[in-house]
Amino acid sequence: MTTTPERTRVQPPPSAVETVTLASERDRRPGRVPRWVLKTISPIALIVLWQVLSSVGVLDTDTLASPVTVAETAAGMWQDGSLQSAVLTSVLRVLAGLAFGIVAAVVLATLAGLFRRGEDIIDAPMQMLRTVPVIGLIPLLIIWFGIGETPKIVLVGLAVTFPLYINLYSGIRNTDSTLIEASETLGLGWFGQVRHVILPSAMPQFLTGLRYALGTAWLALVFGETINATSGIGYEMNKAREFFATDVIIVCLVLYAILGLVADMIVRGLERGLLSWRPAFSGQ
Amino acid sequence: MATGVQRTVSDQRTVDAVSVRGLTRRFGDRAVISDLDLDIEPGQFVALLGASGCGKSTLLRILADLDKDVSGEVTVARRRAVGFQAPRLMPWKKVWHNVVLGLPGKPDRDRAVAALTEVGLAHRVDVWPKVLSGGEAQRAALARALVREPDLLLLDEPFSALDALTRITARGLVDELWQRHGCAVLLVTHDVEEALALADRVLVMQDGRIGYDAPVDLDRPRDVTDPEFQRLRAELLARLGVH
Numbered sequence: 428m429t430t431t432p433e434r435t436r437v438q439p440p441p442s443a444v445e446t447v448t449l450a451s452e453r454d455r456r457p458g459r460v461p462r463w464v465l466k467t468i469s470p471i472a473l474i475v476l477w478q479v480l481s482s483v484g485v486l487d488t489d490t491l492a493s494p495v496t497v498a499e500t501a502a503g504m505w506q507d508g509s510l511q512s513a514v515l516t517s518v519l520r521v522l523a524g525l526a527f528g529i530v531a532a533v534v535l536a537t538l539a540g541l542f543r544r545g546e547d548i549i550d551a552p553m554q555m556l557r558t559v560p561v562i563g564l565i566p567l568l569i570i571w572f573g574i575g576e577t578p579k580i581v582l583v584g585l586a587v588t589f590p591l592y593i594n595l596y597s598g599i600r601n602t603d604s605t606l607i608e609a610s611e612t613l614g615l616g617w618f619g620q621v622r623h624v625i626l627p628s629a630m631p632q633f634l635t636g637l638r639y640a641l642g643t644a645w646l647a648l649v650f651g652e653t654i655n656a657t658s659g660i661g662y663e664m665n666k667a668r669e670f671f672a673t674d675v676i677i678v679c680l681v682l683y684a685i686l687g688l689v690a691d692m693i694v695r696g697l698e699r700g701l702l703s704w705r706p707a708f709s710g711q
Numbered sequence: 712m713a714t715g716v717q718r719t720v721s722d723q724r725t726v727d728a729v730s731v732r733g734l735t736r737r738f739g740d741r742a743v744i745s746d747l748d749l750d751i752e753p754g755q756f757v758a759l760l761g762a763s764g765c766g767k768s769t770l771l772r773i774l775a776d777l778d779k780d781v782s783g784e785v786t787v788a789r790r791r792a793v794g795f796q797a798p799r800l801m802p803w804k805k806v807w808h809n810v811v812l813g814l815p816g817k818p819d820r821d822r823a824v825a826a827l828t829e830v831g832l833a834h835r836v837d838v839w840p841k842v843l844s845g846g847e848a849q850r851a852a853l854a855r856a857l858v859r860e861p862d863l864l865l866l867d868e869p870f871s872a873l874d875a876l877t878r879i880t881a882r883g884l885v886d887e888l889w890q891r892h893g894c895a896v897l898l899v900t901h902d903v904e905e906a907l908a909l910a911d912r913v914l915v916m917q918d919g920r921i922g923y924d925a926p927v928d929l930d931r932p933r934d935v936t937d938p939e940f941q942r943l944r945a946e947l948l949a950r951l952g953v954h
Contacts, residue, residue, distance in 0.1 A: 605795070605797065605799055606799055606801060608777055608799075609793075609795065609799035610801075610812070610813065611776075611777065612775055612776075612777065612792065612793040613812055613813030613855070613859075614813040614814075614859075615812070615813045619813065623801065623804070623812060624801060627801070627803040627804075628803070630803070703839070704802050704803045704804075704839045704840075704841065705802070705841070706802070706841035
């Protein structure tokens, strides 16, 4: 007589399962330090450290003015109006250069992007010229345009044109061909395709180019204004150099930083408004 | 290359929705379509089957006027619309705007809403295409095609990217819309059951031409368990080289 051996089921002890907690009440627990506080702690700490070093005399005023002195200087410049007029002059220069640069880049990139002939004529020289450092053109610009407003605006314009051109051109060329085909079956003509398919599809990259271009615009302006200028933020900075007025120099640097930030915020606002259709990853 | 192309567009509904004579399309030395003839009557639902790479999508693209490098005589309805495998909605236009894109005149929202309601998307009128599910996007594409009131609707494997359940619903919707609109349909598919569930007539493409052409005389709605359905299914599978 044979007996079948009794089957035993092996059951792992419950403790054998290793678990991770993916969500719990702890995450929502109040009393955690908000992120904006965490983000502001380190800049504030740096400024405090700077002030302390200045007060105890490690940093002397000729090397670097203390934060308090800088704030007082800024207040003084505001009261006598020199701060506002410098900012206004610089902003107007950037806006004028930007306007010229955007128009030039949009016209050139659209022609090169939409037409094979345009690409042949425009793209090769643009790719060559973009490798020339714009700042290196300053001597030529002074010879051509003198030392007035024109060379500064041209410099900013040139600095803006290249990044914008490259991004808009590649945005146009990266348009999804299946969408162009679909629009063809919908009865859209060439103009309709450009307006409803190609340009909207190039918009994200155009805005990336714009953001980058604004950065280079300020950079070009700093150079343009420190050479042969009689007004503007860069001029104030250069003048301050002669008197070892580090406080004024810092005020000017902070102004450049603030203006750059404001420009970036404007473009990011544009992106939020114009690109809300995008199914893009927006970070964790 | 494209010598002897004659492409005429017909306006009258009495003429066939599609009329093709001696159509040839070469890719290099290889003729994907060679000397093909095809007529589709107005209002007829035709399914086009064929092994992968047999040229069935090429034929559809030619009829959609997306592939122009052909020789032969091709006449198609002037008013036609295309549904692709992917929805191909413009991501930067709201769903309703996508539906009426390309129609003459100002974008007519009411017309878009009516078309979207017909495909069951009345609640999705004002959203971006990115929030639509795969089935919803394909339905929006269908609304975009039908809002043009086509005499010929060309569908290129429109359900193949959908999951099995969504596919059944979408198939039912196409059946219903076709009966209401009465346009001729050419459905390119690799799914024999889908072809038999929807079409009046089934074509199989072989060696660059129509190798098999048979009517499907089954009552609608079609019943998969019907012996005649089964017989046709077996016959088509044999034709396609599946036993």
